[in-house]
Amino acid sequence: MGLEKLLAPVLSAFWDEPESWTLETYRRHQGYDGMRKALALPPDDVIAYVKDAGLRGRGGAGFPTGMKWQFIPQGDGKPHYLVVNADESEPGTCKDIPLLYANPHSLIEGMVIACHAIRSSHAFIYLRGETVPVLRRLHEAVREAYEAGYLGTAEQRGKLGLGELPPLDITVHAGAGAYICGEETALLDSLEGRRGQPRLRPPFPAVAGLYACPTVVNNVESIASVPAIFQRGKEWFRSMGSEKSPGFTLYSLSGHVARPGQYEAPLGITLRQLLDISGGMRPGHRLKFWTPGGSSTPILTDQHLDVPLDYEGVGAAGSMLGTKALQCFDETTCVVRAVTRWTEFYAHESCGKCTPCREGTFWLVQLLRDIEAGKGKESDLDKLNDIADNINGKSFCALGDGAASPIFSSLQYFREEYEQHITGKGCPFDPARATLWADGPTTSHLEVNA
Structure with missing residues (x-):
């Protein structure tokens, strides 16, 4: 074990199993157990539980998820919507797409819980359209969820034996591949069939979002993390990470590293520790600079190897945790x-x-x-x-x-x-050594936009 004890596989616990994306495999790993516990609680208690757990949005800004849900006005007579932002487009960011590809039911279970909390009967997944294999997996997972009674009419959901449940539908929408649609209000405009451009705020989506109705927009990982909180308890979730940044998260390690990939660990782990786990930089080279959360976050250097990778630690170092896309570049990079x-x-x-x-x-x-x-x-x-x-x-x-x-x-x-x-x-730099643009196998190590 050694260094790998630092990791905390939850969302990625069974990605390597055959047919990990199926409902059968998901149920075998306590899938939908958290949903049953959550649906037994009143909606306001579900929101309070997520707030107490300290879950923060995993899409970049780190806004408390439960607080976002709480902003939805109640008793307003309007439909409420949940929109999941799966338009992952930030250069270097590659956590939501593999999560959806290998374990889509974690998202669907989280959406069922979130819809119960905000009293919504219709939710949307806005997916980056180029990821066709993920789109197919999502459609199949939603179909399985309807068949099992997790989604559908009140009568269909009666199969769960959890009493009278309101109807719930999920629509999977494929975008046209625009980075700007990762901005929540531009995403809403695109979802409504308009050109994806940011809206003037206020009003905020919680008051006038999709179709001018109260809307919660959450990142994929934020919602997919909710079922484990109810299944294992908020104290378990808070036992990881730091006081202000509790829990586990996916770190996308890419660039000039020996073993790039997804590393799920508690918030607050350092890049030095992640590099130790992943075999370090490629042989014979050293770290020159890196991004803590994709290319839109200020770059850091080898002086920042021991910065805790949580919202406060990275912020104190002068950058942002963002999407936790750790792009590492060695001394050959200009x-x-x-x-x-x-x-x-x-x-x-x-x-x-x-x-x-x-x-x-x-x-x-x-x-x-x-x-x-x-x-x-x-x-x-x-x-x-x-x-x-x-x-x-x-x-x-x-x-x-x-x-x-x-x-x-x-x-x-x-x-x-x-x-x-x-x-x-x-x-x-000698172009023969500067692998950022050199032809050949070394270019595959980098995930900078071409």
């Missing part, structure tokens, strides 16, 4: 090249609704391309910082903040490398 590629992604995915993001990301790309090609000027570095500052906190949604993050942090830690590109008239 920082300017990496930041340029990320910024090209944000410029391409900007919806164009607000000027700071639409214009700012475009100009950032032009400057970065010039610097990378050895055509930049010393004044361009201050210009980069100034443009990023005019995007950060001034755009309509968090996409602009995400685009500015790698600019600020890379200039903070690697300004000398930018200067080398300017004074040396080009990239100081």
Whole structure:
């Protein structure tokens, strides 16, 4: 065992079993036991239980899940909706898709509990449309849930023997592959059939969300974590992690590491520990920089190997835990090249609704391309910082903040490398060694947007 004792497989406990995605396999691992306990409680007690457990949203911001549910007004006479955000698009982030592929029933069970809590009779899963195998798995899992009586009319759900239950439907919706639809209000517009663009808030989705009705929007992992809390108890959940960031979570380790993959562990584990478990960086190389939560979070360096990977620890280090997408880059990687590629992604995915993001990301790309090609000027570095500052906190949604993050942090830690590109008239890295863009098997180690 050794270092692997640090891990806490819950959602990923049986991913490696044959047909792990089926209802039969899920039930064999106490599937839907947590749902039975939750449905025996009044809705308000379910919300209070999740709040007491301390579950925080696993989609990036870390907002308390139970508190989000509590915002839904009651007795308003309107339909209430649950929307699960499965539009996983952040560069480097790859936790929700494998979870849905290997264990979709954990999400469905969590949705049944959440719908009971917020008094909803219709829930939606908004899935990134390119992931067709996952879409098929989800459709099959929903079909199995209807057949078993977990979903359907009041009569169909009567099979469960849990008394009179209201009807409950789940709709699986495949998006068209837009990063902006990961923003919750843009997702709602897309779900309604409109162009996916962020909405002006207030009103917030809890008051006027899908079809102008009270709506909860949660990440896949947030909802999939709920059944285990009811099955094993809130004290068990709080026994992991830290006081303000309790529980287990999935860390997506990718890049120049020996064994990339999903590592499920308590919040607060460090990158050093995860690298020890995964075999470290690839042989003969050392860590240069890494992202704690995908490319939209400020990068960190090898000085931050012992930062606790929870919301407070990473925040104190000057970054964000985000989606826990730990992209690790070794010394062969050109920082300017990496930041340029990320910024090209944000410029391409900007919806164009607000000027700071639409214009700012475009100009950032032009400057970065010039610097990378050895055509930049010393004044361009201050210009980069100034443009990023005019995007950060001034755009309509968090996409602009995400685009500015790698600019600020890379200039903070690697300004000398930018200067080398300017004074040396080009990239100081040998293209044969810089595997970020080299052809061959080494490119598969990186999950930076192409």
